[in-house]
Amino acid sequence: MSSDLPDDPEDVEAPAANIEHVRIEDEMEQSYIDYAMSVIAGRALPDVRDGLKPVHRRILYAMNELGVSSGSSHRKSSSIVGETMGDYHPHGDSAIYDTLVRMAQDFSLRYPLVDGQGNFGSMDGDPAAAMRYTEARMAPIAEEMLEDLEKDTVDFQPNYDDRLTEPEVLPAKLPNLLLNGSSGIAVGMSTNIPPHNLGEVVDATVHLIDNPDCTTEDLMEHIKGPDFPTGGNIVGKDPIYSAYETGRGRIRMRAEYEIQSNDSGSDQIVITELPFQENKARIVKRIAEDVNEGTIEGVSDLRDESDRDGVRIVIDLKRDANADVVENQLLEHHLESTFGVINLALVDGQPQVLSLKETLEHYVEHRKEVVRRRSEHDLAEAEDRAHILEGRLKAVDNAEAIVNLITESEDREQAQRALEGDLDLDELDVDLEYTDVQSEFDFSERQAEHILRMQIGSLTSMEAGEIEEEYEEVQERIDYLESVLESEETLLAVIKEELQELKEQYDDDRRTKILEDEGQVTHEDLIPEEDCLVVITEQDYIKRMPADAFDPQRRGGKGIIGSDPKEGDRVSKVFRANTHDYLLCFTNRGQVYRLKTYEIPEMSRTARGKSAVNIVDLDDGEEITAVVDTDEFTEDECLTMVTRQGYVKRTCADQFDNILSTGIIAAEVEEGDELVDVEVTDGTGDLVIATEQGMTIRFDETEAREMGRTARGVRGIDLEGDDRVAGMVQTTDDDQRALLTVTRRGYGKRTPLTEYRPQSRYGKGLVDIKTDERNGPVATVKAVDADDHIVVMSDGGQIMRCPVEEISTVGRNTKGVNVMEVEEGDRVASVTVIPGATIDD
Known part of the structure; x- marks a missing residue:
């Protein structure tokens, strides 16, 4: 024992026998690498x-x-x-x-x-x-x-x-890595290899053997793409090529489905195959949740009719539902997923990302080694058998002498020595007539042992014929195995032949179809482009309806039902938009939100609508009071805003480019005030602000300088008493349009904008319309052309479409004419304009 070791185990002060100084970071690095490689090679x-x-x-x-x-x-x-x-x-x-x-x-x-x-x-x-x-x-x-x-085809290792x-590896007559794929997460790396069709992989392997210089495109003539056990579809060939060429890629998988008509005449979407590794029950649950939350519209029923024969999920659609829209929503959220290909595998114990060709090349090299070692094993057995057969044939030819020799031997050992030629026959008491065959007794040890174990009946002439026949067969086997070992071409032919046999036995039809990628079909692509009317209530219910669903009427009519607000609620806003337009929705609190018109649910005239909080993130007490179509302005224009208390400000439109889903501040609105109207201006015109008590003021818009989003603005009009701003329009000196003023009691008039002379900002303005008991206060003002139509909507949900030319053109300070017959207790809530250019004659 070394003298450096402590004599007393309890003596903790004694020096250690051997101390190695190692930097802790080096030790941690090496230990982690060892652990990582253990996981990589041993498990993942x-x-x-x-x-x-x-x-x-x-x-x-x-x-x-x-x-x-x-x-x-x-x-x-x-x-x-x-x-x-x-x-x-x-x-x-x-x-x-x-x-x-x-x-x-x-x-x-x-x-x-x-x-x-x-x-x-x-x-x-x-x-x-x-x-x-x-x-x-x-x-x-x-x-x-x-x-x-x-047959000693692979190496073995201790358990x-x-x-x-x-075994360190299996002989693997089939290219299993591609057939069944693999997935796993190691330390710092992961693998995700998709499965493939056996027949296609065999054909590609044979092609590679015949054409070692082939390309990925050549191999894809045989392997069309992954073939998933659950079927489904793969969208696009380019991602497949990328994955096969580089070993990495993202393949878009899509469920198999069709749109059918059910017995009631409405459409239904029947899903029969799902993307690989998708949980069917979870998909059905999520579709149901999206239907209940309104994310997917137009679904009346959802059923999972799957059984042992396969998947069948049935989605019944409402009669008025657009099947293409529902289909696109399902694809976007549920029926498509991505398979991230990472073709990572161990090559000689080291992880490597492999292309398709490299994967097949490594498999072929493995099979070459297996077939070579198998042939060597079989050759050794065949040669051993041939050697035994040669001894048996010699024994048959000298049967009498061998029998006599064995019977005259003292024991088995002496007989074996005699057969091997190691014993002088004079030592045996053998008839001289047999001594002349001594020279024939040169059997090998194996042959001698075999002869001694043979039965006497094996030495007959008939047996000799069978032995000769077997010997010829063994010799042919030896020649064949030697040719396999001597010629790589023959060896590869064996591999190809075995692969073809496996293809005949196990090949089946491809389950996954490859679809052409026709581009991502967006929800917008499936929405018809049309003018619609959007209705919003004070309690933030919102919906849209086709504008052409309302026929023009003569002025003074009651209109028809356009909305059915619940008790205690009333319509606050109606505006026209195209289904493909982006809208900026301004609220009374000065927030602005952005949404596509088609995101607003389309509903019937009598429907209440959907809560706007499901579309825009409105706070309690917050309601949409103004809407601007972003298609109507450019980045060098401004959004001009006015509040109920008469504050005006202009903000450059480019400050509204990036609007969060939770909205952004458009204007600072003081407590007790609210944003009422927004116009798109370019700095070259005038603003006309109208009040509820019938006053108007026109001034150069540049008098309200450009400000940031969080600014409050400047005074635009000097309000008297409890008067409040009703609306605002933008005009120019050569503007031939008229100012349409509509009161709460349904009366209105047109007055040429040229009759409103410009003044300085923050004046009291001029009288526009009389707001007596008959008219009531002003509801809103709009700039209109003679060929426009207007849509007037009341608090109670009545809606009327009327040609502007039906409304008289009169001067300022007049009462106007009856535009819409408003019932007792009801009043005009909002007016929107349908430009003449968009009206279908």
């Missing part, structure tokens, strides 16, 4: 040669050792798991059983390696039954992975406790 990544991780390989090898083949009866899964864990894979039974289950699931593996009996889970995410309740055996195709294992040996 498949071997490029057989496409299996250690746990898969050990399960199959354990089943092979147990004799649980495809022709045997099923064995309890717990027995297989126990054998695997006890002898080869000491990492816990749950991990082994989970792997065994997945190898038996026909919706997880394209070609299942295990034939399971019992509950092995489902596409709904249901777990498999406990291992004590299920049974399993190898699938026939798994036996192809193990074939020739006993975890050195009691047994296990």
Whole structure:
């Protein structure tokens, strides 16, 4: 024992026998690398040669050792798991059983390696039954992975406790890495390889063998793309090529479905195949949630009619639903997913990202090694057999002498020595007539041992004929095996022949279709471009209706029902927009939100609408009071805003480019005030502000200078008493339009804008219309042309469309004419203009 060791174990002050100084960062780095490589090579990544991780390989090898083949009866899964864990894979039974289950699931593996009996889970995410309740055996195709294992075709290594040996890799008669794919997360890397069709992979492998210089495009003539066990579709060929060429890519998967008509005449969408690895029950649940929340509109019923024969999810649509729109919503949220290809596998124990060609090349090299070692093994056995047969033939030719020699020998050892020619026959009491054959007794040790074990009946002439026939066959076998070992061309021919045989036995039809990528179809593409009317109530219910659903009427009519607000609610705003327009929605509190018109749900005239909080993030008490169509302005223009208390400000339109989903501040509105109207201006015109008590003021818009979004603005009009601003329009000196003024009681008039002379900002203005008891206060003002139409809507939901030319043109300070007959207790809420250019004659 070294003198450096302490004599007393309790003496903690004694020096250590050997101290090595190591930087802690170096030790941590090396330890982490060792751990990472252990996980990478020992658990998470498949071997490029057989496409299996250690746990898969050990399960199959354990089943092979147990004799649980495809022709045997099923064995309890717990027995297989126990054998695997006890002898080869000491990492816990749950991990082994989970792997065994997945190898038996026909919706997880394209070609299942295990034939399971019992509950092995489902596409709904249901777990498999406990291992004590299920049974399993190898699938026939798994036996192809193990074939020739006993012929020294692969190297073996000690198991975890050195009691047994296990194969480092399986002979893998099939290119399993591509057939069944693989997925796994290692340390710092992951793999995700899609499954493929056996027939296509075999054809591509044969093509590669025949054409070693082929390209990815050449291989894709045979392998069209991944072939998932659940079928479905792949959208686009370019992502497939990218994945095959570089080893990485993103493949868009799409469910298989069709639009049908049901017995009631309405449409239904029937889903029959789902993207790979999607949970069917979860998809159905999420579709139902989106329907209930209004994200998907037009669905009347949803049913999962799937059974053992396959997937069938039925989505019934409402009669007035646009099937294309619902289809696109389903594709966007539920029926399409992405498969991220990472073709990472172990090559000589090192992780590598491989192209399709490299993957096949490594497989072919593995099979060349397997076939070579198998041929060497078979050749050795054939030569050994030929050697024995040669001895038997010689023994038949000298049968009498050999029998006499054996019978005259003292013991078996002496007889063997005599047969091998190591014993002088004079030492034996043998008739001289047989001594002349001594020179023939030069059998090898193996031959001599075999002759001594032969029965007398084996020395007949008939037996000799059979031996000669077998010897010729063995010689032919030897010649063939030697040719395989001597010629790589012959060896490759063997590989091709075996692959073709496997194709004939296991090939099936492709399940996944490859679709042309016609571009991403957006929701907007499926919405017809048309003018519509958007109605908003004070309690923030919102909807849209086609503008052409309302026929023009003569002025003075009552109109028809355009909305049915609930009790205590009333209409606050109606405006015209195109379904494809982007809208800026300004609220009374000075916030602005952005949305597409088609995002507003389309509903019938009598519908109440949908809560706006589902579309824009409105706070309590916040309501939309002004809407601007972004298609009507450019970035060098301004948005000019006016509040109820007469504050005016202009803000450059480019400050509204990036609007959050929660909105942004458009104007600072003081308590007790509210934003009432917004106009698009370019700095060259005038603003006309109208009040509820019938006053108007016109002034140069540049008198209200440009300000930031958070500014309050400047005074635009001097309001008297409790008067408030009703609206605002923008005009120019040569503007031939008229100012349309409509009061709460449904009266209105047109007055040429040229009659409103410009003044300085913050004046009292001029009288526009009389707001007596008959007219009531002003509801709003609009700038109109003679060929325009207006849509007037009341608080109670009555709506009337009227040609502007029906309304008289009169001067300022007049009462106007009856535009809409408003019932007692009702009043005009809002007016919008349909330009003459958009009206279909």
